[in-house]
Amino acid sequence: MSLLDELGDAALAGVWRAVRRQLETTGLQPSGAVTVQVDGVAADLLGGLLGRRPQVGRWRIGLADLDAALRASPAAVSLVEATVVLHGPLRDRPAERRAAETARIAAGGVWAESLVAAGLPAEPWVVDWTAGLRTTGLLGSSPASLQAAVSAVATVLADPRPRTLGELAAAVTGDAHGLDPGRRAGAVALRGLAARSGQPPPGQADARSRLWASVGVAVDDVSGTVLVLNWRPPSKDRWAVTMRERADLGLPTHVTVRELRTAPGPWALPGHVVHACENPQVLQAAADRRLPGALVCLQGNPSAAAALLVQGLASAGAVVRYHGDFDWPGVAIAGRVFALGAAPWRFGAADYLDVAPALGVPLTGRRTPTPWDPGLAEAMQSQGSAVHEEAVLEELLSDLVL
Numbered sequence: 001m002s003l004l005d006e007l008g009d010a011a012l013a014g015v016w017r018a019v020r021r022q023l024e025t026t027g028l029q030p031s032g033a034v035t036v037q038v039d040g041v042a043a044d045l046l047g048g049l050l051g052r053r054p055q056v057g058r059w060r061i062g063l064a065d066l067d068a069a070l071r072a073s074p075a076a077v078s079l080v081e082a083t084v085v086l087h088g089p090l091r092d093r094p095a096e097r098r099a100a101e102t103a104r105i106a107a108g109g110v111w112a113e114s115l116v117a118a119g120l121p122a123e124p125w126v127v128d129w130t131a132g133l134r135t136t137g138l139l140g141s142s143p144a145s146l147q148a149a150v151s152a153v154a155t156v157l158a159d160p161r162p163r164t165l166g167e168l169a170a171a172v173t174g175d176a177h178g179l180d181p182g183r184r185a186g187a188v189a190l191r192g193l194a195a196r197s198g199q200p201p202p203g204q205a206d207a208r209s210r211l212w213a214s215v216g217v218a219v220d221d222v223s224g225t226v227l228v229l230n231w232r233p234p235s236k237d238r239w240a241v242t243m244r245e246r247a248d249l250g251l252p253t254h255v256t257v258r259e260l261r262t263a264p265g266p267w268a269l270p271g272h273v274v275h276a277c278e279n280p281q282v283l284q285a286a287a288d289r290r291l292p293g294a295l296v297c298l299q300g301n302p303s304a305a306a307a308l309l310v311q312g313l314a315s316a317g318a319v320v321r322y323h324g325d326f327d328w329p330g331v332a333i334a335g336r337v338f339a340l341g342a343a344p345w346r347f348g349a350a351d352y353l354d355v356a357p358a359l360g361v362p363l364t365g366r367r368t369p370t371p372w373d374p375g376l377a378e379a380m381q382s383q384g385s386a387v388h389e390e391a392v393l394e395e396l397l398s399d400l401v402l
Helices: 003-007 010-025 040-050 063-072 079-087 093-118 124-136 143-158 165-173 184-197 205-213 238-248 257-262 280-288 304-315 328-339 349-359 374-383 389-398
Strands: 033-038 057-062 225-229 253-256 273-277 295-297 319-323
Touching: 003 040, 003 079, 010 033, 010 040, 010 063, 010 079, 010 093, 033 040, 040 057, 040 063, 057 063, 063 079, 093 124, 093 143, 124 184, 143 165, 143 184, 165 184, 184 205, 205 304, 225 280, 225 304, 253 257, 253 304, 257 304, 273 389, 280 295, 280 389, 295 304, 304 319, 319 328, 328 374, 349 374, 349 389
Parallel strands: 273 295, 273 319
Antiparallel strands: 033 057, 225 253, 225 295
């Protein structure tokens, strides 16, 4: 049996673990010492190599001594070589840290240059975006990923038209999957959108989809839909006729992004009122009662399909009136819907105060501004009550009776 075979004995496993840690800490230099507990077998093996009396107990072993003993032994190997042979490759951790720091500095330069090129460095939320990337280590991503992420965010902010994630990715990375989950560029871009909207970074798939949807980006163009009832597009094409037939039958209809992109206009007559709600229970109740008013249900944060529909209706001259939950997430959603061209529907401070004393439940979460009616946020904070759409169902349904 060779000396290295003997030194690979299981009794020395703890010794080699300690040696490995020390070598990786010192940049693979045999310096410093390790203190280990050895049994009789380990003491015999080490004692023979180092010329020390084999004694059971705690040993302090200098790595320089161990290296010299291995080089002078029949094995004629260095301590680093012996460790690799017996227990696999070593990591030069100081070198890794230096390389990471060099890459971080280089990436920081690319990041700053990308923000300037995109016209974003003066935006206050970019400070939070950058800080979050530093904390998570994402700022050390490849320069190409950082550039693509900044380009993606700048693109959707400058040109907020509806598009699919694949289209956006192809435009900014040259790869339709370049912003997919698991890609650094997509993760960095989503953190930027979250920082801009004051939200935490999305952790789950549905949260990522909603965040993309908030800037008109659909993860695909068929799975995300908007729910409509009694929507009667006035044009004469087959799609519009089909929609009117479904409305005549009182059938709720899920409409996809793909459908809306190919649907010819106009989608409504000028001045026509289309109501919109947050919760499907409102639309279901309207369908159950066969109420004739046109109703759109966003089902929470507006998806790409919902954003496309609201914008299209408003562009056609329709009056889109939106109601949601009187809670902080609900008014945040409302703000996004109003930014698409909708107007409030029973969704101001006076409307809230009419129902909160009798129908409210405890209000939780962080206060959200209500710029369409600043008094609403004040009233909600003062009352400390949330009012969900289902609680005012009868009032909402009364507006759908034409």
